[in-house]
Amino acid sequence: MKPTVVIVGAGFGGLRAARALRRAPVEVVLVDRHNYHLFQPLLYQVATAGLEPEQIARPVRAILRRQTNADFRLADVTGLDVGRRELATDSGPVHYDYLVLAVGGETNFFGLDSVRRHGFALKDLPDALGIRHQVLRSFERAVLEPDADRRRALLTFVVVGGGPTGVEMAGALSELIRLVLARDYPRLNIKDVRILLLEAADRLLGGFPPRLSEAAARTLWRKMVEVRHGAAVADYDGAAVRLRSGEVIPAGTLVWAAGAAAVSLTGRLGLPTGRQGRVAVEPTLQVRGHPEVFVIGDAAYLEHDGQPLPMMAPVAIQQAVTAADNITRLARGEAPRAFRYRDPGTLATIGRNAAVAHIRGIAFTGFPAWVVWLVVHLIQIIGFRNKLFVLLNWAWDYFFYERASRLITTP
Amino acid sequence: MKPTVVIVGAGFGGLRAARALRRAPVEVVLVDRHNYHLFQPLLYQVATAGLEPEQIARPVRAILRRQTNADFRLADVTGLDVGRRELATDSGPVHYDYLVLAVGGETNFFGLDSVRRHGFALKDLPDALGIRHQVLRSFERAVLEPDADRRRALLTFVVVGGGPTGVEMAGALSELIRLVLARDYPRLNIKDVRILLLEAADRLLGGFPPRLSEAAARTLWRKMVEVRHGAAVADYDGAAVRLRSGEVIPAGTLVWAAGAAAVSLTGRLGLPTGRQGRVAVEPTLQVRGHPEVFVIGDAAYLEHDGQPLPMMAPVAIQQAVTAADNITRLARGEAPRAFRYRDPGTLATIGRNAAVAHIRGIAFTGFPAWVVWLVVHLIQIIGFRNKLFVLLNWAWDYFFYERASRLITTP
Numbered sequence A, B: 001m002k003p004t005v006v007i008v009g010a011g012f013g014g015l016r017a018a019r020a021l022r023r024a025p026v027e028v029v030l031v032d033r034h035n036y037h038l039f040q041p042l043l044y045q046v047a048t049a050g051l052e053p054e055q056i057a058r059p060v061r062a063i064l065r066r067q068t069n070a071d072f073r074l075a076d077v078t079g080l081d082v083g084r085r086e087l088a089t090d091s092g093p094v095h096y097d098y099l100v101l102a103v104g105g106e107t108n109f110f111g112l113d114s115v116r117r118h119g120f121a122l123k124d125l126p127d128a129l130g131i132r133h134q135v136l137r138s139f140e141r142a143v144l145e146p147d148a149d150r151r152r153a154l155l156t157f158v159v160v161g162g163g164p165t166g167v168e169m170a171g172a173l174s175e176l177i178r179l180v181l182a183r184d185y186p187r188l189n190i191k192d193v194r195i196l197l198l199e200a201a202d203r204l205l206g207g208f209p210p211r212l213s214e215a216a217a218r219t220l221w222r223k224m225v226e227v228r229h230g231a232a233v234a235d236y237d238g239a240a241v242r243l244r245s246g247e248v249i250p251a252g253t254l255v256w257a258a259g260a261a262a263v264s265l266t267g268r269l270g271l272p273t274g275r276q277g278r279v280a281v282e283p284t285l286q287v288r289g290h291p292e293v294f295v296i297g298d299a300a301y302l303e304h305d306g307q308p309l310p311m312m313a314p315v316a317i318q319q320a321v322t323a324a325d326n327i328t329r330l331a332r333g334e335a336p337r338a339f340r341y342r343d344p345g346t347l348a349t350i351g352r353n354a355a356v357a358h359i360r361g362i363a364f365t366g367f368p369a370w371v372v373w374l375v376v377h378l379i380q381i382i383g384f385r386n387k388l389f390v391l392l393n394w395a396w397d398y399f400f401y402e403r404a405s406r407l408i409t410t411p
Helices: A012-020 A040-047 A113-118 A125-144 A148-154 A164-184 A210-222 A313-331 A366-380 A384-400 B012-020 B040-047 B060-064 B113-118 B125-144 B148-154 B164-184 B210-222 B313-331 B366-380 B384-400
Strands: A004-008 A027-032 A036-038 A057-059 A070-074 A077-081 A086-089 A098-101 A156-160 A194-199 A225-229 A233-236 A240-243 A248-250 A253-256 A290-295 A346-351 A354-359 A362-365 B004-008 B027-032 B036-038 B057-059 B070-074 B077-081 B086-089 B098-101 B156-160 B194-199 B225-229 B233-236 B240-243 B248-250 B253-256 B290-295 B346-351 B354-359 B362-365
Touching: A004 A012, A012 A027, A012 A098, A012 A313, A040 A125, A040 A164, A040 A366, A098 A313, A113 A233, A113 A253, A125 A148, A125 A164, A125 A253, A148 A156, A148 A248, A156 A164, A156 A248, A164 A194, A164 A210, A164 A225, A164 A253, A164 A346, A210 A225, A210 A346, A210 A354, A210 A362, A290 A313, A346 A366, A354 A366, A362 A366, A366 A384, A384 B384, B004 B012, B012 B027, B012 B060, B012 B098, B012 B313, B027 B060, B036 B060, B040 B125, B040 B164, B040 B366, B057 B060, B060 B070, B098 B313, B113 B233, B113 B253, B125 B148, B125 B164, B125 B253, B148 B156, B148 B248, B156 B164, B156 B248, B164 B194, B164 B210, B164 B225, B164 B253, B164 B346, B210 B225, B210 B346, B210 B354, B210 B362, B290 B313, B346 B366, B354 B366, B362 B366, B366 B384
Parallel strands: A004 A027, A004 A098, A027 A070, A098 A290, A156 A194, A156 A253, A194 A225, B004 B027, B004 B098, B027 B070, B098 B290, B156 B194, B156 B253, B194 B225
Antiparallel strands: A036 A057, A077 A086, A233 A240, A240 A248, A346 A354, A354 A362, B036 B057, B077 B086, B233 B240, B240 B248, B346 B354, B354 B362
């Protein structure tokens, strides 16, 4: 009887782990509460009407179709019994011989309950569609609003967090509004629109070299995004943002991209969580005392050169390969190996022809960085059909200053 | 001061009326509760994962961008005061000098409340996405269901109504399941799947020549759709369909395409409704006693050769042109003209290479009819981008036996 490897989470880590085990003498069961793998780095483009959900997502069953030793199970994991080696799910228990937890992160609101209630996160497809509908609906409301102050508040969009997600979101939102919606609403005064990017620290893109942070901020200003440093949100009631400084900004929409994702599932599963709510793992990615349980990606806490590994796709993907390899070694009776991270570089785009890149120690910006960004992301999207449709969409929007997806499809 | 023409409904009729008035000396206000025009004839392809919502819909503001005398208003019409010439909407009153009601139809459940509660209609994008998610979720549930009878019930899909919508829906559902999902779920026995098409009359496609009805039924049988004539639904509780004959069919999914749409908005607006819940209009499409109010499309009742005009897009489009023309004539002090219907023919597709067509008295089937169907529908979709993406999707699915949109995106 082949051992069963249960992988929880069909994100970058979980999916790569399943694929890495395709020739191993094991049965793989991939569990996720969604039936698709999501290409999260482009989620902000769904939120800003540039791409459609199905272009950045692919059904897990379609991906695993040809992998004969893998099965998919649509289920929400609710508990873990490490003694009996059994997961509890909403569709019954699932037994494992080896377990890979690749459950990813959740949005961290740092205890700001008012922001959680009235603001928008950007973690999943429903989040992204929610933001898209909110932006479009704000314009429809504004065009009928006779009161000038209320109209300006409806047209004020606050993005919180100056990491890659916040920077990309603010840039894309500015282009959606100034290049596309401005033409849809000729009766609205475009000067009533405000887009703010709030960052608590004193520079954007903290993980990048300072030169790139400066370039990103300059590009955003050129796109008429108000970039605010040292601006920490204290409260948001759906109508106005209050900063810790006491400043009040009337704004109908707040998007929370203030990074550092925390993981709650691993906590609920009874595993010991450490810094950032992540599970501290051995260098082999195993949980101490449970060599058959692996944790990878955002959910795992491991240090690299004295720093916690960032919550980013490349880490999850590389750890998935190590975890799969270690499971194969354990099944053969060999000793597992330690994980080693190779930094592939970082990229962030800010809009048309504008991006910042830091690859192998070289920092560059502008059009070259933007082309690198395009190519790297196109390559990573799973499935030729998705690649084709994303490329066509990008080309169309680039040349015609358009966005296809301006439908409000929820009540 | 130019007179204001208010058009309610951005479907085929309302949109065409707005465009037909683009050079008339009037101000046009188009009101709809959605911000998009929907190409309803392809809605069943959204329901069966072949196309995405944004490929068959286009924002009204994008369509009207270059029409300087037209404005759009996102609003739900709640009342009509013909004396004061004013519409009540959820975003305030709207005054008109001329009114065009192009409000379309609603699904008629013929008083079957249980079907309304547990079945799926197919009238709007949320309906279509609801059906898509239901089909995919039924397969996910079935793969985990140990009880054979319950599994078969989950995999039984009943389509009610043998008109074009029901025929196209049943054919597309069969292809989705037998060509695509069968490969996604290798552990399911495809013999557990049942697709039924229930028609109360003794033939499908009542409006077509009998020869085409036979051809459609034969094609559906070849796609393993059980076609039942003389089968009238009495009740559906979400688990089993009860027919008037007493027969009980356990089925987890029921799609209600039993045609004849009834209109309730016109009733609520206080206009006198006649047969099929439609507003009886003069041959000039005016409401008797209110020459400034026009009703067109599904909402209007008018006879042609002694028969009520069908509730179909060509009728609405032709009436829109007449109504717009008559408004221009009234504004100039001329007499309005009577509407004359020219039948452009009818088409229905049943799947790959299969369709039936009846054009200018010539009935034909199979591959030629299918090609005509493809071309006619591609031409009618608004916007070159949508045409391109629909064509690419069709080509891909045709050659690779695939469906891109197999994501379950609602909880």
